[in-house]
Amino acid sequence: MRNQFPLWKNILILLILTLATIYSLPNFFGEDPSVQLSPARGSVLDQALVTQSEKALAEAGLKPKAFELSEKRLLVRFADTDAQLTAADALKAIYGDRYTVALNLAPATPGWLRKIGAAPMYLGLDLRGGVHFMMQVDMEAAIKQAEERYAEDIRTLLRDSKIQYLSVDRDNHVIKVKFQDAATLGQAENTLKREMRGLVFSEESNTLTARMTDAEVREIRRLAVAQNVTTLRNRVNELGVAEPVIQQQGEDRIVVQLPGVQDTARAKEILGATATLEFRMVDTEHPTPTDETKTPIGSKLYKDRQGKPVLLQRKIIVTGNQIIDASSGLEQQSGSAAVFITLNGPGARKMADTTKENINKPMAVVYIENKNETREIGGQKVTTKKTVEEVINIATIRDRFSKRFQISGLDGTDEARNLALLLRSGALAAPVDIVEERTVGPSLGKENIRQGWRSFIIGFCLVALVMLFHYKVFGVVANLTLLFNVALILAILSAMQATLTLPGIAGITLTVGMAVDANVLIYERIKEELRNGTSPQSAIYAGFDRAFATIWDSHVTNLIAAIMLFGIGSGPVKGFAVTLTIGIITSLFTAVSCTRMMVNFIYGQRRGAKLWI
Secondary structure, eight states: OOOOOOHHHHHHHHHHHHHHHHHHGGGGSOEEEEEEEEEOTTOOOOHHHHHHHHHHHHHTTOOOSEEEEOSSOEEEEOSSHHHHHHHHHHHHHHHTTTEEEEEEEEEOOOHHHHHTTOOOOEEOHHHHOEEEEEEEEOHHHHHHHHHHHHHHHHHHHHHHTTOOOSEEEEETTEEEEEOSSHHHHHHHHHHHHHHOTTEEEEEETTEEEEEEOHHHHHHHHHHHHHHHHHHHHHHGGGGTOSSOEEEEETTTEEEEEEETOOOHHHHHHHHTOEEEEEEEEEOOSSOOOSSGGGOOTTEEEEEBTTSOEEEEEEEEEEEGGGEEEEEEEEOTTTOOEEEEEEEOHHHHHHHHHHHHHTTTSEEEEEEEEEEEEEEEETTEEEEEEEEEEEEEEEEEOOSOOOSEEEEOOOSOHHHHHHHHHHHHHHHHSOOEEEEEEEEEOHHHHHHHHHHHHHHHHHHHHHHHHHHHHHHHHHHHHHHHHHHHHHHHHHHHHHHTTOEEOHHHHHHHHHHHHHHHHHHHHHHHHHHHHHHTTOOHHHHHHHHHHHHHHHHHHHHHHHHHHHHHHHHHOOTHHHHHHHHHHHHHHHHHHIIIIIHHHHHHHHHTTOTTOOOOO
């Protein structure tokens, strides 16, 4: 009797182990302190920017390790954090108005690994350092905004339906609509019930009261948090954060964790940024002055994205506060990026009246972004507010339009998407306040990594020594399969781009014991067969075959526990459950298939060989 796998199975197992080894390698190369430049407000990324940055850094006495130019950013790598911080200050002074300059920790993965798509795992806040924010969503504000929208929609619907009313007031979560007589009230109630599905109505003399249903209130609360989560996730992209954690906690709180962020002030600036639009008519009656002091009365001087002056009327047609929805897409005629705007009732009326009276005249869209900038003055950090106003689009009014229309003139689909999110957030999502802020230093993160991996290495070495002492050659095989098991776990986590936390390291350490437990079951079964007088080849076959059912049962029960942990746990518990689940699956593969392949390779062709077990 011979123990051997078919050739295809050996090749498949070796291929899996080779790929696992290769794709786990990026986790051992560390990170480079880097400075990231991302374009803003029409700026471009090209080779000229690389040349200018290299020259500016050389004048500051800095020599970067490398420049990496891509479609979305310029990444400058440095050897240490001191050079990184100095370079960031130098580049901000030059490009701060045209580019977003952010600190980053970029993986130092070799180019040949990056070419085949190999990338390291992301490290969580406890391992990498960074900032943690707990944000409270103002649910009362969200409900108030919804009630105001409903009140305005009621006014618009009654006017469009030619139903006269005396007043529409909102008081203590109730909208009251007063009428002259009961007949008009009845007509209005039928109309409103048909259109306003989210309201419940009741009569009180000649007053119709409307209140949002419980289901509608719950939906508004849910959407308020969901919209803020989406917007915050979009905003932190500017920080160059590899794997931000932005998730809802409870009914009205949002947790934002930014691993690797070294500049806490910059993080708060981005999270607190707002953007809106203003629609104004272009002043065609006066020549455009070059100096703001010569601006005629009733007009205001702006600049477009190319820096050219544009004279607009001071009267604002519509502001971002009157935008109730915004979505990004492509303009049908030119195919360029556009944002589709939906206005509330008053905004729609103003837009309709203005466009009706100004056919064939130009109207401008002004983009306004409010930011908080923190600078160090006299050794203290001082936060100042900065407002950027620029004309992004001028179009000639060809026809009357009101509630829904589109704007173009944006730099691309990314900016259109960002602007739509920010506008939608400003109109629909509730305000948020930072109620808790924590900073985990990089040194603490490194210490956590050091201690975590130290515990793993000590546990691995102790297990390896016991296996060598107790099972001889078979112990060597078990230790090799343990190494391959760890490589498989790292490769899978890297391929998933999962975030490794300290509990995750604990999960990997635990799987080492679980994996070797399967080897122990197999080896003890082989020893039992040998004691019963079975031949070595038959003992090997029976050991693997008869121990499999026990190994399968133990792994399935552990897998059920890991899935339950993931389902009911949160945060660190989920990280532990993920690595534990992956470890259970990989240990089943390595303990059964890999161990058997190596045992077959050593003893499979030797009929009378003595088993060193």
